[in-house]
Amino acid sequence: MNKAKNVSKLTGLLAVSLGLFIFQTNTYADTAQSDPAVNTAVQSEQSQSSTVTTSDEPVAVDATATSDDTAVADQSTPAETVESDPTTESQPTTAEPSTVDTTESTSDEPTVAYDSQATDSSTADTTAADSTTDSQADVTADDATDSTVAQPVEDQNGSSDTTQSDTASDSSTTATTSDKDEITVSGIGDSTDSAIKQSSDNPFINFFTGITSGIAASIIYPLVASRQGAQFISKFRTLLSPNRWDVSQNWADLDEKYNPEYVKQYYTEAQDWYDNKAPKETWEVPFADGTGTARATYIKNGDSKKTIIYGQGWTTEPEGMGRISKMFYDMGYNVLMPYTRGQNTSDGEWLSFGNKDKKDWVNWINKIDQTNGKESQIVLYGQSLGADTALQYAASGDLPSSVKATIADCGFSTIPSLIYHLYTGAASSLNNITSKIGWNLNGLIPLVPFDQLLTSMNNINKLVQGFSLDDVSGITAVKNSKLPTLFISTEDDTFIPDTQTETMYKLSASTDKKLWVLDGHVGGHASASNAVQDYMKNIQDFLASAMNQDSTTSNNDLDVPATDTVAA
Template sequence: MKKKNIIISIIVGVLLVMFVGLAYIGNYFFNYALVRQEGIITEANIDPNAPQSVETYAEVVNKEKSKEDVSKWLEEVKTEETTILSEDGLNLWGKLYFQEEKTDKWVIIAHGYTSSHEDIQPIALNFYNKGYNVLTPDMRAHGNSEGKYIGMGWLDRIDMLRWIDYIVSLDSNSQVVLYGESMGGATVMMTSGEDLPSNVKAIIEDCGYTSVQEMFEAELYNRFGLPPFPILNAAEIVTDIRAKYNFEEASALEQVKKSTTPMLFTHGGNDTYVPTEMVYRLYEAANCEKDILVIDGADHGAAPDVDPETYYEKVFSFLNKYVN
């Protein structure tokens, strides 16, 4: 009997140690990946384990020209800052860029992970030059918006519905395009599976991922050479408790299957951060009117910079079919 009690005590002790260890791992991953990062994201404090790309000369030149064009544009364009309240009570911030003459053409542009509205201003300028009013929100837990936990597109899809309603409240005849890059791309794809107003005419996603689960699996392997089990399993439990969502339900792949909104899928052919193969599965899964563009030689988020002429020609020729 005494020996049996000792064995039971050892087993309980081992299980307790395992439980504590998994809880620590889950919280560590959650804090590392999903808790708001304070301060400005710069080259000096980017995660050294993140995949680094080598920019081509053309890409560098195009980026520098975009910065100059944006700087000049911001001196001239009429802008307005605004806020809305999220479903869970957060103040979400956005910036509006208005055309000089009235138009019903609108685009909402969603930025990427640990980014902000400023980083997608070159895209905003391209839409503005095509006659669109532009809204660039800071996603929850980013920039000027409130929030402690990053939504990875899943929580943000509900926020996007609020932003759409906001635009419709400004202009009941609005023709709204949703555009997103990286996590923003996942956001607009996840939004596509919701019940959208008829004002939403088309969606453009760039380098978005299939699901949060697969995104983190790829990250664990590419950055650290680690398998998903048990790290992601532990992290998902923590995320479910603290942020109120789980990785598997946060699926752009499942959402685009329900979409009825025309969608253009774009990606860089050399993307290893969000593997290029994901865009083909997303495209195949979508049941809406759709098209696809993969820019050869482009890394993550670089498609508009590597070949801007091809990229934007495709984007606006696609949109012209649905936006008057």
């Protein structure tokens, strides 16, 4: 009888753990409020140093700045680097790459972080750091405790041009390792990080938790990756938050510095425009593998030859995409909004996380070029999962000359890193319960070690879809694309941390790249577009440069060793 009760308790605990894990996805996209417990847990896993600016509005460092602009930037006071406090939620700071000089803003405009195209001076500054960063481009869990990271260190004059090595054993300096944002399935088995490789050395326990982790993965994976499962999650979240798709969510949690009154007016009109006035058309192209049909909404903008391809996020509704598309329409672009496999009106029963969708984008781009002719200009854009789809296509090689730039808004660095982030959040929430009875879980969900859960999910994905989760890596994509790229994120993103965007920025092979991280309250995941005025200005400034550059160079010309870090 006692054994039966114990089994019942274990089963119940597993169910609670799984429920918390799934519930953790409630921070996605439209969630305006952050969970302090989750934020604390996530921040405690990260040791990123941050840049504090004195500005209230965003000031961009243009990747194509003139010599005069460079001269002005060089006279600015370097941003102060401070160590983030894991006990503080949503600190208004962003991690600063060690290889780029950033300037402290003295303007009155809102923002956070910008980084720019590599210059001769920044290349010189990174020479000393090259020997310590060359082995880190693909930092996986197996070298998490051994990696050496180059980071900026201020001298007595406030300069941050010098670099210093910081190892895991050196507690006197601020660690800037981003290993938790570069986890791979292939490297997890050799990890020496107990937070990542949680499975027991005891073969009996390991065998048992392998079974329970497999059960957990078989429940979670269909909920996340299947059409029916994703729809169920979306409806369940709507049941918990009935107003989550309401237009008012665009300004519900927006700081005053981002002008919520203007945002309210803009998005109210944008909703009416998309519902009643936008010249919408339905487009179709066959899947690249011939297994079905991809569908999209196309909004033609007069005689414009410029087009934004808007990659869809996970469970993102067309209405939400439609409101945002108004910004690009107002900039003079046609807008094509393809629906990914397994979502909305496109065929398919499984979401491929961009792996198969990127091949379908070839057909979308051919259709756009046929429509607009020789003057066709295309920008790849996406939020969250859509950002990674755009990045993956940008890295696919042999791009048409019409494809000019990429805008990646809050994409993931790797799927294993995203799963790890959600896992630690769920473990923290569970620990808040068990700690009340004196049971500290130490970042572990009982019976479901992270490494075994990840391995099981990857095995299911390979069985169902035929590819590894490592094949949809944002990091791999940015290393293999030279397209001008704008990386965007927000500090209050509790679904995909802004550090993942920063990691992709630092490893990007593009020589014309920018990083913009909004501070304060913006609205959570995929919320940067809530700050309408700043969003449009920064995208316009970026595209004004990118669209005038020759981007006909094939990505096949890239020679980016898998183990080398690309200097910013």
